[in-house]
Amino acid sequence: MATPQDEHAIPLQQVNVPVLNLEWIHSWLNPATLERLMQVWGLVRRSPLPPSSSGKAREGSRRIPTADARLLRKAGITEDASSTITGGWIIPFSVVEEKTTGSRRRWIAWPRDKNREDPYEANVPLLHISHYLSPVMAEAASCLDLKASFFQVSLPRETRHLLRCRVEDGTLVELTRLPMGYKAGPEILQIITSAIAGLTTVVRPLWAAPPSVRVDVWIDNIRIAGSKSDATLWKAQVLRNADSCHASLGEERESGATQYTFLGVQFDHTHQAVSLSDKFVRSVRAMPALKSLTIAEMEFMASRFLYAAAILGTRLCDYYFFIKAVRRRLSALNRGIVLETSPANLPPSAVGLGERLRHTIENNRKRIIKPTEKASAAVITDASLHGWGAVIIPDSGDVKIAG
Incomplete structure (x- = not known):
């Protein structure tokens, strides 16, 4: 978490991004994925408190620094609270991230009440890192990411009273965009990004990526692997998809690259090798x-x-x-x-x-x-007067524990 000194010395991430068009996203999704998105989105609208408790949520002590509040308001991320009774509070803070251009702070809004009360069970298809290594055997890959991704998703006006906090000067504000910190947020972003990328398990066949490329999505990051020409061509289609739904992509758009970083891994397609970033x-x-x-x-x-x-x-x-x-x-x-x-x-x-x-x-x-490579695994068992246990260690490194 950023210290008060960090908040004054390190700039906040760029948060000035437009709202994407969710109706476009809905039209691309296959029926099963659309139904799941609607289920999760329904939780966003859900009050974390019973109707009789409205207005009784406990306000936290943390406040948004004045300079940050000014940037967030200018970007349309926050606005003055409406006359609706407060239904929930967020805990605002920032964390320091290392980027190629230097350090920056990422702003996070932790909706304490909603995270505690919402009956959400994650269903995000994020696999063990070993499943993302084999595309290095392709000729090349193109990488993309959504910029300030959570802030591209607009919150319905009737839900904003559930996500409030104060600025240092006491001003009561509420969020207008999906907060980074809400427990269902990553799944919402995973579905949106997968739709833009044309992931075959998520979109209708008309919008799906061709079998000549492999598309991987991790929350708001996209990788397209295949031949250099195929990876470049599908990247161009993804850019058109993003433009259609008004999604903002990051400026680092590697196209048909043989060396790049994805999920903390340095990929080298020329030598079909991986290492840590x-x-x-x-x-x-x-x-x-x-x-x-x-x-x-x-x-x-x-x-x-x-x-x-x-x-x-x-x-x-x-x-x-x-x-x-x-x-x-x-x-x-x-x-x-x-x-x-x-x-x-x-x-x-x-x-x-x-x-x-x-x-x-x-x-x-x-x-x-x-x-x-042949798949193999080691099974190590252990027993004591208190019980037994086993650790299964496949070559992939996906450790599993039983007992």
């Missing part, structure tokens, strides 16, 4: 030593390590006792024995294995993706 490696190097972590920090670090290992093809069997130690501490957290802020207290042997895995990740050796 420079940004990812820097983030691993900046992490504190394993022996000094809290349980929350340990969980974050372990998840990053497993993600990186799946990309680099690292044999996780060699680090089983590190995974086991992390699993035990998280089990204690789930049972209420320890807190997220408690020291992780990993055994020295587990710390040593974890630091060895970190060293492997920092070396970031390119991995050649082969079309004929």
Whole structure:
């Protein structure tokens, strides 16, 4: 989370984007996807409080800095609150992101009441990272992304009283666009982006991408892989789709590229190789030593390590006792024995294995993706007086736990 000093020194992301046309998106979707979008969109309209509790939601202490509020209002992201009684509050804050042009802050609105009360179960088809590596064997790829994607989705006027907060000077404002921070937001964006990209499982056949390309979508990022000409041609169609529904795309529009970054992975189509992005490696190097972590920090670090290992093809069997130690501490957290802020207290042997895995990740050796790799997995079982357990480690790095 950005500090008060960051809020004054680091610029806010560009949020001045027009509203996209959801009616166009609806017309492209196949019946099943349209029905799902309508179900999720119905939650956006749902009040997080019973009618009898209207106006009784508890206001948070965080307020929007005056300079940020000015930018958000100018961009049409917020407006003065209407006369409707407040039905819910957001917690506004920003986080610092590293970009090629320097650091910037991303503004987030956390709708505490709606996130707690809305009966939402995620159904977003985001796969394990190993499923996104094989397209490096294609000749090239084109990459696109939606700019300030959540802010391109307009909120119905009758729902805006559910998403309010105050500016530093006390002014009561409400959101006019879909908040980044709402738990159903990623699925809404996934469907919208998939429609623009022509994902075959989402759109009607008339709008679907041809079989000569593979299209991958991750929330608001698009990759089109295939021959250089096919990837370039379908990218042009995606641009036309975006223009039709008034969607704003990012300025970094790689077309028919053989080297690019997607989902934290550096893809090299010329050598059919993958490695970690420079940004990812820097983030691993900046992490504190394993022996000094809290349980929350340990969980974050372990998840990053497993993600990186799946990309680099690292044999996780060699680090089983590190995974086991992390699993035990998280089990204690789930049972209420320890807190997220408690020291992780990993055994020295587990710390040593974890630091060895970190060293492997920092070396970031390119991995050649082969079309004929045989699938295999290791199953490691463990038993004690308290029960039994098993860890299944496929070559893909998609670790599964039972017991």
